[in-house]
Amino acid sequence: MKTCIACGMPMKDASEHAMNDPKKDYCIYCARPDGSMQSFDEKLESMADFIVRTQGFDRKAALRAAEDMMKKLPAWEGCF
């Protein structure tokens, strides 16, 4: 099983890969509507939004937490 290079989510079957394509290394949540991978800034924003919604962090703390998560993911190597 692969994990998404951009958010770390395990992808259990093809439907969780971008464009339902098991050859893609990133998941449906990290893909834009056209199937390309989101940029660093787009992913940082959407991850921070998710943390605010699910964990009730304020936005600044959520952005820091999102950065910490993204630092561990191969897609963003060299972005920090």
Ligand SMILES: [Zn+2]
């Ligand atoms: Zn992902």
